[in-house]
Amino acid sequence: MVNKVVGSFEEAVADVFDGATIMFGNFAGPGGFPINLCRALRHKGVKNLTIIGNTAGGIGLTTDFDDQAILFENRQVKKVIASFPFSISPSRPSPCEKQVLAGEVELEIVPQGTLAERIRAAGYGIGAFYTPTGVGTVVEKGKEKRVINGREMLLEYALPADFAFIRAFKADKLGNLVYRGTQRNFNPIMATAARITIAEVDEIVEAGEIDPEAIVTPGIFVNRIVKVTKQEDFPRHLERSFWVKTA
Amino acid sequence: MGPTKGKLTRELMAMxxxxxxxxxxxxxxxxxxxTLVSSYxxxxMTIIFHTQNGALGFGPVVTADEVAEKADVDLINAGGQYITPLPGMCFFHHADSFGMIRGGHIDLTVLGALQVSEKGDLANWLFPARGVGNIGGGMDLAVGAKKVIAAMEHVTKNGELRILKECNYPLTAKECVDLIVTDIAVIEVTREGLVLREHAPGWTAEEVQALTEPRLIIPPDLKEISF
Known part of the structure; x- marks a missing residue:
């Protein structure tokens, strides 16, 4: 019987190697960020990582919390691929910003929709695609441009990874996942795009306990599941559904 | 009492x-x-709000005194603000969200601007003085939404012009802005050029022109901004 449940975050990241490419699910702030997998990666200390995500952590949008910033502080990152890599406040630069400006970390900045689609393409077996986003901007530098249906478009390549660290609400033991609210963000597409996908979840249930119609990430995209044992001190009403029923 | 010449507040611009x-x-x-537009x-009228981090049809932002009761890290907008649920709200992942944007399924986006050109080029992601900037979802929204409104103060704090023949800040997208709403004017971007549709109370077309680099087309039905 397949059982993808792993007992600890340390065990879940045990095979992450120096030089690995790792995706982190997240938009901004704590919701949908695999905080415990990120901490375990910091503890493991592997270096020369390429990290992919919407932000690079430490952007200061919400209250301080452990995110990818701790990997920069621990000097584990060689390259970052993100759409929003810097702090929202120029006076409080993130660790990523400092290391990019010092030439210590390489940055590839990608429009958010292009980042999402490149990740999706990698998971869906598509090599590359053309998109109008970025035409006439710094993003088009070095890229093939074509006119398609009368509109200029840029060639963008699929973006795969060795590992995807993702956050979901509930998993069954086969790895089928459901999400909670805007926690979903990049998580379902990243789950498809990595060789090894590791999901951090609030709850693990038996196969059959999640409505098959409600499953967002089919279990074959998920290799390992780890249960969160200690909830962070963030406002989060887990007992309350966002489904507002009208009378 | 006649109109007093002033600039619109951010709230009046949003109105x-x-x-x-x-x-x-x-x-x-x-x-x-x-963001302020949602208050007006x-x-x-029913507006279906879209946020690029994956929600449609949500309700108002959680106010400061509601945080303990209503805030939830799993329900935020693209500005990181806590939002509230509404019946019929739905969630989706980022690829779907930007499919909605690039695929022309968003009727209207309102974006902050640093500079806008005569042709509707938009620059809003990088202050050259900082040297780095965040692209985020702005390039996709500027390219994909059916209508793009640029909201900005007409000139910088130091009086530098921001509506220019050509932007000199790095672009977000070319020829994407349809309407510019500033603290002194409403300007439509057309094939013929920039058309001054409305001016703030007390301002003349000549005074708006003096703070705008490209030549403004002044139509016969030029109006004062009203609320």
């Missing part, structure tokens, strides 16, 4: 922008002045 909304519109609001939805 003016809200006149561009229509019933059933799917709307994505950027950060800053655009005309009565009886």
């Amino acid at each position: 003016r922008i809200s006149q561009e909304l229509f019933d059933g519109a799917v709307v994505n609001l950027g950060i800053g002045i655009p 939805i005309p009565e009886g």
